[in-house]
Amino acid sequence: MNEIVSNQGMATRNGRRPKKIWIDLENSPHVPFFKPIVEQLEAMGFSVIITARDCFQVSELAELLQVRCKLIGRHYGKRMLAKVAGLLVRGAQLTPYVLRERPDLAVSHGSRSMFAVASLLRIPTVTIFDYEYVRWKGFMQDSWAMAPDVIPDAAIAIDRRRLLRYPGIKEDVYAPTFKPDPGLRTRLKIDEKDLVITLRPPATEAHYHNPESDQLLDAVFNRIASTPHTKVVLLPRTPTQENELRSQWPELFGEGKVIVPEHAVDGLGLIWLSDVVISGGGTMNRESAALGVPVYSIFRGKTGAVDKYLAENGRLIMLESQEDVRTKLQLVRRVTSKLAQISDHGALRSVVGHIAKLADGAA
Numbered sequence: 001m002n003e004i005v006s007n008q009g010m011a012t013r014n015g016r017r018p019k020k021i022w023i024d025l026e027n028s029p030h031v032p033f034f035k036p037i038v039e040q041l042e043a044m045g046f047s048v049i050i051t052a053r054d055c056f057q058v059s060e061l062a063e064l065l066q067v068r069c070k071l072i073g074r075h076y077g078k079r080m081l082a083k084v085a086g087l088l089v090r091g092a093q094l095t096p097y098v099l100r101e102r103p104d105l106a107v108s109h110g111s112r113s114m115f116a117v118a119s120l121l122r123i124p125t126v127t128i129f130d131y132e133y134v135r136w137k138g139f140m141q142d143s144w145a146m147a148p149d150v151i152p153d154a155a156i157a158i159d160r161r162r163l164l165r166y167p168g169i170k171e172d173v174y175a176p177t178f179k180p181d182p183g184l185r186t187r188l189k190i191d192e193k194d195l196v197i198t199l200r201p202p203a204t205e206a207h208y209h210n211p212e213s214d215q216l217l218d219a220v221f222n223r224i225a226s227t228p229h230t231k232v233v234l235l236p237r238t239p240t241q242e243n244e245l246r247s248q249w250p251e252l253f254g255e256g257k258v259i260v261p262e263h264a265v266d267g268l269g270l271i272w273l274s275d276v277v278i279s280g281g282g283t284m285n286r287e288s289a290a291l292g293v294p295v296y297s298i299f300r301g302k303t304g305a306v307d308k309y310l311a312e313n314g315r316l317i318m319l320e321s322q323e324d325v326r327t328k329l330q331l332v333r334r335v336t337s338k339l340a341q342i343s344d345h346g347a348l349r350s351v352v353g354h355i356a357k358l359a360d361g362a363a
Contacts, residue, residue: 018047019359022103022123024094024114025052025069029283031061032174032267033109038067040352046359049101051094053113060264072097073113091116098123104362107355109170110134119143124362126355130170131282131304132156146354148347151305166350169306171283173347174268175290181269188261188273194231195275195333197224199258201245202280202298203237210300213280217298219325220278221249224257227331232258233270235284275334278319282307289315296329 021041023034031052038048052058052069062069073090090113098117106118106125118125126144132155146164147156156163166173190196199220202213224230232252236242242260245253252258268287271277277288277295282304288295289310296317297307303318310316319325 018045019104019362020047020049020101021355021359022098022101022106022114022118023048023050024106024108024111025050025058025062025067026108026111026113027053027055028057028061028264029267030109030111031058031065031067033170035065035067036174036177036348037352037355040348041355044352044356046356049103051097051114053090053111057264064264064266070097087112087116091120095121105355105359115143124358126164126358128170128351130306133302133304144358146351148306150309155305164354166347166354168347169286169290169309170347171286171290173351175287176348178268178272178291180272181266184265184269184273188233188259188265190231190233190273193229195227195229195331196273197230197232197331198235198270198274198277198279198284199224199232200235200277200279200281200284201237201241202300204241212300213298215322216300216319216325217280219322220298220329221252223325223329223331225249225252230257230331233274234258234260235270236260276329276331278329285316286310294330294334298325 023038025031025034034050038050041048050067050069051072052062054071054074059069059071061067073086073093094113094117098121103123106114106123107128108114108125109128111127115125115127117123124144126146128146130148130151132147132151144162144164145156145158146166148169149165149167150169153160153163185192201217202210204214224232234242234245236245249258267284268291271284271288271291271293274288274293277284277293278298279285279288279295280298282299285295285297285299286306292315294317295315296319298319299307300320307316307318311318317328319328
């Protein structure tokens, strides 16, 4: 297990032993999201412990971004029976650690394992989410939930007295702290003349996966194959998905038109390097929108309020058919002379404020 020990744990808050907050990272987008939250909570005097599920490059990203964590559990596959078994196994693995640490508050961005363990141990819980169609939010009635204010109340079946809001979108929490990495292009061996496309395939192992997304991905690869001077940085979700795509498109991989980074890369840095981003998942789409980089979604599950909001404001283009891939997808260079000032909507301050208030109020 990988654990980086913090020296913040002995800090005091208001002359008392600091309240302890437990954060669980179940997926790779949770790492950059919680990094500034943890930093601010620790600066305020809270003690923070972090657990992480060892899957989807979570551990590599945590090391890259210097987010200390203890790896507990893994992913068990996409079948519902395997997911349920994985939930029970990881819950059993988390429990001894949580009993030793005795946190006052549990916080996650949709970690089912954390929610189950914290509920069993009667630890107050706040679950952050930005997609209103998650299947299990109905279980949150006796806990706290937090969501961006662009999701309408009518779309969230949760007691309004237990629902906390923050302005903007999830990516506004950490995008304002972004600084471009000038050495990333060299490390990825991308030529200055290349039109750079960052491509994130659909989450084929997720319960919400729609096979239509796979058809759109095929159409995207066909467009790329016929477009000269393009370099695709592919971010597969699992080794299995990477192997399947390599066997399906051997020429593109063989000639180096499609590359897969050997190690985890900072998602925001890669997006800023790109001329175009195409993704089958929500986080990279919204990160691109936050940075002002042209982005196209091939996600074909139920469209959430956040993505609708971005599409209506021209910050995200939805590709809903193979014809859309042929006609709407613009593979052109963009000007990246300097990083535009990213608006700070107060999302980070709001999220941290809610967590701090709940932690201070915990018995």
